[in-house]
Amino acid sequence: MSYRENTIAVSLASYLLILAYYVVNWLRMYQEQGLDSGTIFRLWVVVIVAGIVLNIVGNILTNIVLSIVHAIKTGTEKEPTFIEDERDKLIGLKGVQVSYIAFSIGVFLAMLSFVFSQPPLVMFSLIVFFSLTGEISGDISQLFLYRRGVRYG
Amino acid sequence: MDKRRVRNNIRKLRFYHDEMTQEQLAEKVGVTRQTIIAIEAAKYAPSLELAFRIALAFGVHLEEVFSYTTDDETA
Numbered sequence: 001m002s003y004r005e006n007t008i009a010v011s012l013a014s015y016l017l018i019l020a021y022y023v024v025n026w027l028r029m030y031q032e033q034g035l036d037s038g039t040i041f042r043l044w045v046v047v048i049v050a051g052i053v054l055n056i057v058g059n060i061l062t063n064i065v066l067s068i069v070h071a072i073k074t075g076t077e078k079e080p081t082f083i084e085d086e087r088d089k090l091i092g093l094k095g096v097q098v099s100y101i102a103f104s105i106g107v108f109l110a111m112l113s114f115v116f117s118q119p120p121l122v123m124f125s126l127i128v129f130f131s132l133t134g135e136i137s138g139d140i141s142q143l144f145l146y147r148r149g150v151r152y153g
Numbered sequence: 154m155d156k157r158r159v160r161n162n163i164r165k166l167r168f169y170h171d172e173m174t175q176e177q178l179a180e181k182v183g184v185t186r187q188t189i190i191a192i193e194a195a196k197y198a199p200s201l202e203l204a205f206r207i208a209l210a211f212g213v214h215l216e217e218v219f220s221y222t223t224d225d226e227t228a
Contacts, residue, residue, distance in 0.1 A: 002187040085184035087197050146187075149196025 003066055003082045004091075005146050010062050012139035014054035019132045022047045026125060035121045044128055051132075091145045099138030106130020159198040161219050163189070166211045182206040 001009070025043055029035065063082075084092075110126035167173040175189045182189075182203060191197035192207075199207070208215045 002185060004185075004187075083183070083185060085188050086200055086203060087184070087188045087191060149191060149194070151198060 002146070003062075004084070004088050005143060006066060007059055007062050008095075008139050008142050008146075010058040011055055012136060012143070014058050015051065015132055015135045015139065018047055018050050018054065019129075019136065021050070022129065022132065026129075035119065035125070037121060040121055040125065044124075047128060047132070051135075087150065091142050091150055094145060094150065095138040095142035098141040099134045102137040103130055103134030106134060157221050157223050158195055159219055159221055160195055161192060163193045163207065163218065166213070166218060170211060178207070178210060181210040 022043065026040075029039060029043070033039075066082075107127060107130065110123045110130060113123045113126060163178070167175070167178060175186050175193070179186045179189045183206070184203065188197065188199075192199055204215060204219055208218045211218065
């Protein structure tokens, strides 16, 4: 696995963890007391902040671990260069494209909740949910493209 | 439309250049080793600029490194 694949895998793992935390807490909240704006806002803040912090910490840890592995493999203390070339950029762009498409579909589905007479909190909860699944689908598509290969167009 | 793909002779050219490693070629052209692996395996068609850089690294013309052929033409 290349450096980029490792960082994407770490990002995917952190988003999956956050999604699981969000869904479990949201369902518990929904079953126990119904949706209360105070507690649901707190949950959104926790999810958004955790998303940012976990990604930063995950990236730093990946860099440290990969540098150690590189030093052990090569037997030198010279730091490895993690360059991002045109293929990485292309795959990154395609990943972002997949994320946006998945998120857009999610927003549309979230708006459908009004059709079923659900309160606005449900719609916003679904938007947070689909923003996480959008990120996850973008990461999965990037890992897939690294394995299968990528073409322009 | 016939199914053409960008194919290459990078493996052969590396062999004729003192068994140049993928890492060395990657450093010469400024990409990662994984990109060279992907190009060699025809899993990634490089940009025109990178294709020229690879040809320059071997000191040959572009057509000697890359071709745009169908499976029948290659066989």
